[in-house]
Amino acid sequence: MLGLGVDIGGTNARAAVVDQSTGQLVVAVKEALVDRSPTGVASVVASLVERAGRGHPVAGAPVGVGFAGMLRGDVVVNAPNLGWRDVDFGGPLAQRLGRPVRLVNDLSAAAWGELKGGAARGASDSFTCFVGTGVGSAIIAGGRLLSGATGVAGEFGHVKLVAEGGRACGCGQLGCLEAYVGGAKLTEWMAESGLSGTPSDLEKLALEGEAVAKGLYDFAVGHLALAIANQVTVLNPDVLVLGGGVLMRCPGMVRRITDVVMERTSVAARQHLRIRLAELGDDSGLVGAALLAVG
Ligand SMILES: [Zn+2]
Numbered sequence: 001m002l003g004l005g006v007d008i009g010g011t012n013a014r015a016a017v018v019d020q021s022t023g024q025l026v027v028a029v030k031e032a033l034v035d036r037s038p039t040g041v042a043s044v045v046a047s048l049v050e051r052a053g054r055g056h057p058v059a060g061a062p063v064g065v066g067f068a069g070m071l072r073g074d075v076v077v078n079a080p081n082l083g084w085r086d087v088d089f090g091g092p093l094a095q096r097l098g099r100p101v102r103l104v105n106d107l108s109a110a111a112w113g114e115l116k117g118g119a120a121r122g123a124s125d126s127f128t129c130f131v132g133t134g135v136g137s138a139i140i141a142g143g144r145l146l147s148g149a150t151g152v153a154g155e156f157g158h159v160k161l162v163a164e165g166g167r168a169c170g171c172g173q174l175g176c177l178e179a180y181v182g183g184a185k186l187t188e189w190m191a192e193s194g195l196s197g198t199p200s201d202l203e204k205l206a207l208e209g210e211a212v213a214k215g216l217y218d219f220a221v222g223h224l225a226l227a228i229a230n231q232v233t234v235l236n237p238d239v240l241v242l243g244g245g246v247l248m249r250c251p252g253m254v255r256r257i258t259d260v261v262m263e264r265t266s267v268a269a270r271q272h273l274r275i276r277l278a279e280l281g282d283d284s285g286l287v288g289a290a291l292l293a294v295g
Contacts, residue, residue: 002026002056004063004099005290006045007106008033010081010133013041015048015063016283017056018290023117025283027052036082042093049097062100064293065093066109066285068134070152074103077152080134080170102293106285107154108145110278111138112295113288114241119276123238127231129156130244130278131224131253134170135178139235145292156231157182161223177227181220183246189216200249207252221253225260232265232273243278 001020006013016028029051031044049063069079074090076082094101111120111128120126120140129137137156139146146153157178158171166175167189170182179185186199193212195202206217232240240261247253258275265273278284 001294002058002061003290003294004049004053004058004061005109005286005288005293006048006063006065007109007285007289008041008045008065008067008079008082010068013044013048014282014286015045015052016286016290017052017058018287020291020294023113023287023291025287026056028283028286033082038084038087038089038092041082042089042096045093046096060099062102062293063097064102064104064109064289064291065090066104066106066289068106068136070155071103071105072151074101076103100293104289104292105136105138105154107136107138108147109286109288109292110243110280110284111140111241111288112145112292113280113284113286114243114278115140116291117287118279118284119241120239125235125237126239126241127228127235127237128241128243128278129228129231130242131181131183131246132244133184134182135224136244137231140237141235156227159227161227177224181224181246186216186220186246189220198249199246203250203252221256222260224253225257226264228257229261229264232261233269236269238272238274240273240275241278242275243284248277 003018003020006015014030017026067079068081070077076084076087076089090101090103114120124143126140135157137154139154158176160175162175167179169176169179202213205213
């Protein structure tokens with residue numbers, strides 16, 4: 001059986017045909033998102049699904065569509081990359097494609113992809129945390145994706161690091177984890193502190209002992225690591241999956257997270273814990289979206 005997955009990013013959209021039994025990509029195609037309006041994005045998705053599916057037996061197969069943002073059923077509540085709020089996207093898209101559509105959060109899709117065909121293969125419980133432009137997570141408990149009462153469980157980037165105030169986050173609140181360690185906000189914070197470059201430049205300077213860089217890095221990464229350790233204490237996962245562009249380029253952050261998790265989680269919660277880097281790279285969201293569409 002073959003499934004269809006779509007991953008809508010900030011600048012590109014991708015679509016793939018995925019083998020549902022193995023989680024392997026059969027074919028993947030990509031297109032730039034020039035017009036980010038809902039109808040513009042729907043056109044790109046329609047063309048990508050048609051291109052990916054050509055020559056494969058996917059007539060009428062459901063398609064899973066991954067978004068960076070908050071979703072409620074067919075409605076995209078908030079997708080900051082696209083500037084969308086409360087857009088009814090799933091229904092009109094299903095009509096246009098002539099096949100069922102399931103909208104899925106990109107991190108939920110990535111976590112499901114890693115569970116079925118990547119770093120968390122064989123696990124029943126995983127906590128997946130990606131640090132890229134932003135910070136996201138997804139929780140799989142007892143083999144099921146945890147969605148919460150209104151579908152927004154796992155918004156790990158917006159746990160607060162300070163009791164009052166704090167740096168401004170893209171979500172409109174203050175003091176969120178993402179406002180300190182998400183790639184976009186960390187780069188802003190570096191610039192305000194007179195440091196140029198990317199988070200991996202910050203890591204290099206901090207590990208060399210440069211005082212300003214070390215101050216920022218220790219606060220951001222120390223709090224990220226502690227927040228992850230606290231999730232492990234609460235959730236008792238088999239596997240902690242770490243990924244996203246910032247963590248993949250900053251091995252020091254991964255080492256710090258590993259050390260803090262091993263020191264600061266409750267002993268019982270980490271007894272059988274495996275800490276793994278995401279294995280599917282940019283494909284985890286595509287694979288997971290395709291598998292969630294039918295699951
Ligand atoms: Zn926030």
